[in-house]
Amino acid sequence: GAGVSQSPSNKVTEKGKDVELRCDPISGHTALYWYRQSLGQGLEFLIYFQGNSAPDKSGLPSDRFSAERTGGSVSTLTIQRTQQEDSAVYLCASSDDRLSSYNEQFFGPGTRLTVL
Amino acid sequence: DAKTTQPPSMDCAEGRAANLPCNHSTISGNEYVYWYRQIHSQGPQYIIHGLKNNETNEMASLIITEDRKSSTLILPHATLRDTAVYYCIVRVATGGKLIFGQGTELSVKP
Numbered sequence: 265g266a267g268v269s270q271s272p273s274n275k276v277t278e279k280g281k282d283v284e285l286r287c288d289p290i291s292g293h294t295a296l297y298w299y300r301q302s303l304g305q306g307l308e309f310l311i312y313f314q315g316n317s318a319p320d321k322s323g324l325p326s327d328r329f330s331a332e333r334t335g336g337s338v339s340t341l342t343i344q345r346t347q348q349e350d351s352a353v354y355l356c357a358s359s360d361d362r363l364s365s366y367n368e369q370f371f372g373p374g375t376r377l378t379v380l
Numbered sequence: 381d382a383k384t385t386q387p388p389s390m391d392c393a394e395g396r397a398a399n400l401p402c403n404h405s406t407i408s409g410n411e412y413v414y415w416y417r418q419i420h421s422q423g424p425q426y427i428i429h430g431l432k433n434n435e436t437n438e439m440a441s442l443i444i445t446e447d448r449k450s451s452t453l454i455l456p457h458a459t460l461r462d463t464a465v466y467y468c469i470v471r472v473a474t475g476g477k478l479i480f481g482q483g484t485e486l487s488v489k490p
Contacts, residue, residue, distance in 0.1 A: 268423075295475055307424065307467075307480035314475065323477065355423050361475040369416075369478060371423030 266290065268372035270356050276378045277346055285341045285375045289358030296339050297359075297369060298331055302352040310354075313339065314361060346379045353377070383407065384468045389485045392462075398455040400484050402468030405449040412473050413444060415453050417464040418483070424467065427453065431473075458488045 269288045277283050289296050298310040309323040313333040324330070328346075333339040343350055353376050357369040385403040392398040404413065414429040428435055428442045430451075435442045441454040455462055467483040 297477060299478075299480075306482050307418075307478075309477040309479065312477050320477065357423070359475065367473060367475045368426040368429075369424075371425070374423055 270372040270375050274376045282344045285354050287339045287356030293358035293360050295359045295361040297357040299355045300352040348379045351379045383470050384481050386484045391487050392458045394490050398458040400453040400466050403450045404470050407470050411470045413451050414469045416467045419464040463488045
C-alpha cells in the first residue's frame with residue numbers, strides 16, 4: 265500500500281520568506297510526527313500529533329515554526345521568516361498507536377529545504 | 381539527549397554477520413529498545429524492537445543483556461545494501477517521539 269508521502273521533495277527559498285511543507289500519512293494512522301535532519305546532524309524531533317489530543321510541540325525550535333493536522337490526516341509544517349539555519353531535510357512519520365507494544369514509525373522520503 | 385551510546389562507525393565484510401552494540405545503562409523498566417536504520421538520502425526504517433527477551437525477524441536479531449543495560453543488533457549475512465546509519469533508541473511502547481542519537485555508520489565492504 266501507499267506509504268508516507270511528502271511534498272515538495274525539494275524547496276529552495278529566500279531568507280525571510282514563509283514556507284509550507286506537506287505530509288500525507290499512511291491512511292488510518294493515528295499518530296503523526298515531524299523531525300528534521302540538518303547537514304551532518306542527527307535526527308531532531310519537532311512535533312507529534314496523536315488523535316484528538318493536544319500536540320507535543322516540545323521540539324519546535326522557535327515560534328517561527330508551527331504545524332497543524334487537519335481532519336486527523338494531512339499535516340502542514342509552516343516555517344515563517346525562514347533563516348539559513350532552517351536549511352535541513354524535514355521528515356514526516358506516522359504510526360498506528362492503537363496497536364499495543366509496537367508503534368513502528370513509518371517515515372516519508374523527506375523535504376529538502378534550502379534557505380538562501 | 382539520547383539515552384543510548386553507540387560506536388560512531390563500523391566496517392563489515394559482505395556475507396559476514398554485523399554485530400552492532402548499544403549501551404543504554406539508564407533504561408527504565410517500561411522502556412523498549414528499538415532499532416532503526418537510515419540508508420543514505422532516505423527516511424529511517426524500522427528494524428526490530430524488544431523489551432527483555434531476544435527477538436528475531438526477517439531483517440535482524442536483537443540480543444538484550446539480562447540486566448537490560450546493553451543490546452546488540454545482529455545482521456546475520458550483511459550485504460552491500462545494509463550500508464547505513466543504525467540507530468538504537470529506548471522508548472516506552474505506548475508511542476511518542478523517537479530521540480535519535482548519532483547512531484553507528486555501518487559500511488559493508490565487498
